Amino acid sequence: MLRQISLAQLGLVLGGLLTIVGFWAYFADYATLNLAGFFYGIPLLLGGLALKAAELEPTPFSEPTSPEVLALREQQATPTQNQVRKDVTRYRYGQSAHLIDALERLQLGRTDEDHPQLQGLRETAVEGAYGLILEFYSPFVPLSVWEEKRDKLAKFFGPNIRVQIEQPEADCVDLMMIAEKEEGVGSRESGLEN
Known part of the structure:
Protein backbone atom coordinates (compact mmCIF):
# COMPACT_ATOMS: atom_id res chain seq x y z
CA MET A 1 0.00 0.00 0.00
CA LEU A 2 2.77 2.46 0.89
CA ARG A 3 4.44 1.89 -2.47
CA GLN A 4 1.31 3.34 -4.11
CA ILE A 5 1.74 6.67 -2.26
CA SER A 6 3.69 9.40 -4.02
CA LEU A 7 6.34 10.83 -1.69
CA ALA A 8 6.48 13.89 -3.93
CA GLN A 9 2.74 14.50 -3.51
CA LEU A 10 3.02 13.97 0.25
CA GLY A 11 5.91 16.45 0.49
CA LEU A 12 4.07 19.02 -1.62
CA VAL A 13 0.88 18.81 0.44
CA LEU A 14 2.52 18.80 3.88
CA GLY A 15 5.12 21.39 2.88
CA GLY A 16 2.48 23.62 1.32
CA LEU A 17 0.23 23.43 4.38
CA LEU A 18 3.06 24.15 6.80
CA THR A 19 4.30 27.05 4.66
CA ILE A 20 0.80 28.56 4.52
CA VAL A 21 0.50 28.18 8.29
CA GLY A 22 3.92 29.84 8.63
CA PHE A 23 2.83 32.84 6.54
CA TRP A 24 -0.45 33.10 8.42
CA ALA A 25 1.39 32.93 11.78
CA TYR A 26 3.84 35.60 10.62
CA PHE A 27 1.06 38.05 9.83
CA ALA A 28 -0.92 37.08 12.97
CA ASP A 29 2.23 37.60 15.10
CA TYR A 30 2.58 34.02 16.39
CA ALA A 31 6.37 33.75 16.41
CA THR A 32 6.69 30.09 17.43
CA LEU A 33 4.15 28.84 14.90
CA ASN A 34 5.74 31.11 12.30
CA LEU A 35 9.17 29.53 12.81
CA ALA A 36 7.79 26.00 12.74
CA GLY A 37 5.88 26.76 9.55
CA PHE A 38 8.87 28.23 7.77
CA PHE A 39 11.59 25.88 9.06
CA TYR A 40 9.64 22.72 8.32
CA GLY A 41 7.25 23.85 5.59
CA ILE A 42 9.63 25.38 3.06
CA PRO A 43 12.16 22.48 3.10
CA LEU A 44 9.32 19.93 2.79
CA LEU A 45 7.82 21.92 -0.08
CA LEU A 46 11.18 22.13 -1.87
CA GLY A 47 11.84 18.43 -1.24
CA GLY A 48 8.41 17.59 -2.68
CA LEU A 49 9.17 19.67 -5.78
CA ALA A 50 12.53 17.93 -6.23
CA LEU A 51 10.95 14.49 -5.89
CA LYS A 52 8.17 15.44 -8.31
CA ALA A 53 10.78 16.35 -10.93
CA ALA A 54 12.44 12.93 -10.54
CA GLU A 55 9.25 10.88 -10.10
CA LEU A 56 8.40 7.86 -12.23
Missing part, protein backbone atom coordinates in the same frame (compact mmCIF):
# COMPACT_ATOMS: atom_id res chain seq x y z
CA GLU A 57 4.77 6.81 -11.82
CA PRO A 58 3.73 3.18 -11.34
CA THR A 59 3.04 1.14 -14.44
CA PRO A 60 -0.66 0.32 -14.67
CA PHE A 61 -2.16 -3.11 -15.18
CA SER A 62 -3.65 -3.17 -18.69
CA GLU A 63 -6.39 -5.55 -17.56
CA PRO A 64 -7.58 -6.80 -14.18
CA THR A 65 -6.13 -10.05 -12.89
CA SER A 66 -8.66 -12.86 -12.49
CA PRO A 67 -8.96 -14.78 -9.19
CA GLU A 68 -7.73 -17.93 -10.94
CA VAL A 69 -4.54 -16.20 -12.05
CA LEU A 70 -4.06 -14.71 -8.57
CA ALA A 71 -4.22 -18.25 -7.17
CA LEU A 72 -1.64 -19.35 -9.76
CA ARG A 73 0.58 -16.42 -8.75
CA GLU A 74 0.47 -17.52 -5.10
CA GLN A 75 1.41 -21.09 -6.06
CA GLN A 76 3.89 -20.65 -8.90
CA ALA A 77 5.33 -17.12 -9.17
CA THR A 78 9.11 -17.01 -8.88
CA PRO A 79 10.81 -14.44 -6.65
CA THR A 80 11.94 -12.58 -9.78
CA GLN A 81 8.40 -12.34 -11.16
CA ASN A 82 7.15 -11.02 -7.82
CA GLN A 83 10.03 -8.55 -7.56
CA VAL A 84 9.51 -7.22 -11.10
CA ARG A 85 5.74 -6.87 -10.55
CA LYS A 86 6.24 -5.02 -7.26
CA ASP A 87 9.02 -2.78 -8.62
CA VAL A 88 7.15 -1.57 -11.69
CA THR A 89 3.86 -0.96 -9.84
CA ARG A 90 5.33 1.52 -7.35
CA TYR A 91 6.63 5.06 -7.53
CA ARG A 92 10.32 5.29 -8.42
CA TYR A 93 12.63 8.28 -8.11
CA GLY A 94 15.70 9.26 -10.11
CA GLN A 95 15.14 6.82 -12.99
CA SER A 96 14.15 7.66 -16.54
CA ALA A 97 12.13 4.44 -17.07
CA HIS A 98 11.03 1.29 -15.29
CA LEU A 99 13.55 -1.58 -15.54
CA ILE A 100 16.12 0.79 -17.07
CA ASP A 101 19.04 -1.06 -15.44
CA ALA A 102 17.86 -4.39 -16.84
CA LEU A 103 17.34 -2.91 -20.32
CA GLU A 104 20.84 -1.42 -20.27
CA ARG A 105 22.45 -4.68 -19.11
CA LEU A 106 20.60 -6.58 -21.82
CA GLN A 107 21.66 -3.96 -24.40
CA LEU A 108 18.13 -3.21 -25.56
CA GLY A 109 18.71 0.30 -26.88
CA ARG A 110 21.82 2.48 -26.87
CA THR A 111 20.56 5.68 -25.23
CA ASP A 112 17.78 6.55 -22.78
CA GLU A 113 15.66 7.67 -25.73
CA ASP A 114 16.20 4.35 -27.55
CA HIS A 115 15.29 2.08 -24.63
CA PRO A 116 11.87 0.44 -24.75
CA GLN A 117 9.32 2.06 -22.42
CA LEU A 118 7.19 -0.12 -20.17
CA GLN A 119 3.57 0.87 -20.88
CA GLY A 120 1.64 -1.75 -18.93
CA LEU A 121 1.63 -5.22 -17.49
CA ARG A 122 -0.80 -8.03 -17.05
CA GLU A 123 -0.94 -11.44 -15.46
CA THR A 124 -2.26 -14.52 -17.20
CA ALA A 125 -2.23 -18.30 -17.25
CA VAL A 126 -0.17 -19.89 -20.03
CA GLU A 127 -0.83 -23.62 -20.38
CA GLY A 128 -1.56 -23.86 -16.65
CA ALA A 129 1.50 -21.81 -15.62
CA TYR A 130 1.63 -18.31 -14.15
CA GLY A 131 2.73 -15.69 -16.65
CA LEU A 132 3.71 -12.06 -16.10
CA ILE A 133 3.52 -10.04 -19.32
CA LEU A 134 5.41 -6.76 -19.63
CA GLU A 135 4.06 -4.53 -22.41
CA PHE A 136 6.78 -2.36 -23.95
CA TYR A 137 6.56 0.48 -26.44
CA SER A 138 9.65 -0.29 -28.52
CA PRO A 139 9.92 1.83 -31.67
CA PHE A 140 13.75 1.80 -31.74
CA VAL A 141 14.36 -1.84 -30.82
CA PRO A 142 12.81 -4.13 -33.46
CA LEU A 143 11.24 -7.51 -32.72
CA SER A 144 14.24 -9.29 -34.28
CA VAL A 145 16.56 -7.83 -31.60
CA TRP A 146 14.18 -8.94 -28.84
CA GLU A 147 14.11 -12.44 -30.39
CA GLU A 148 17.93 -12.57 -30.50
CA LYS A 149 18.02 -11.72 -26.77
CA ARG A 150 15.41 -14.30 -25.71
CA ASP A 151 17.96 -16.70 -24.12
CA LYS A 152 19.76 -13.82 -22.44
CA LEU A 153 16.43 -12.53 -21.08
CA ALA A 154 15.57 -15.98 -19.69
CA LYS A 155 18.95 -16.22 -17.94
CA PHE A 156 18.75 -12.66 -16.65
CA PHE A 157 15.30 -13.01 -15.12
CA GLY A 158 16.37 -16.08 -13.29
CA PRO A 159 15.95 -19.78 -13.07
CA ASN A 160 12.56 -21.39 -13.57
CA ILE A 161 11.40 -18.76 -16.06
CA ARG A 162 10.65 -19.30 -19.72
CA VAL A 163 10.55 -16.18 -21.90
CA GLN A 164 8.33 -15.62 -24.93
CA ILE A 165 8.32 -12.54 -27.11
CA GLU A 166 5.27 -11.36 -29.05
CA GLN A 167 4.45 -8.28 -31.11
CA PRO A 168 0.75 -7.46 -30.71
CA GLU A 169 1.04 -4.35 -32.91
CA ALA A 170 3.68 -2.21 -34.60
CA ASP A 171 6.25 -0.66 -32.22
CA CYS A 172 4.94 -2.75 -29.29
CA VAL A 173 6.52 -5.86 -27.78
CA ASP A 174 5.13 -8.14 -25.08
CA LEU A 175 7.75 -9.85 -22.91
CA MET A 176 6.16 -12.91 -21.33
CA MET A 177 7.86 -14.31 -18.23
CA ILE A 178 6.32 -17.75 -17.64
CA ALA A 179 6.98 -19.73 -14.46
CA GLU A 180 8.37 -23.21 -14.93
CA LYS A 181 8.27 -25.99 -12.38
CA GLU A 182 11.40 -26.38 -10.30
CA GLU A 183 13.59 -29.34 -11.11
CA GLY A 184 14.88 -29.78 -7.57
CA VAL A 185 14.33 -28.60 -4.05
CA GLY A 186 16.18 -25.48 -3.00
CA SER A 187 15.99 -21.74 -2.97
CA ARG A 188 15.48 -19.75 -6.12
CA GLU A 189 17.92 -17.00 -6.93
CA SER A 190 17.27 -13.96 -9.04
CA GLY A 191 19.40 -12.29 -11.69
CA LEU A 192 17.64 -9.04 -10.79
CA GLU A 193 19.37 -8.42 -7.44
CA ASN A 194 19.60 -4.78 -6.29
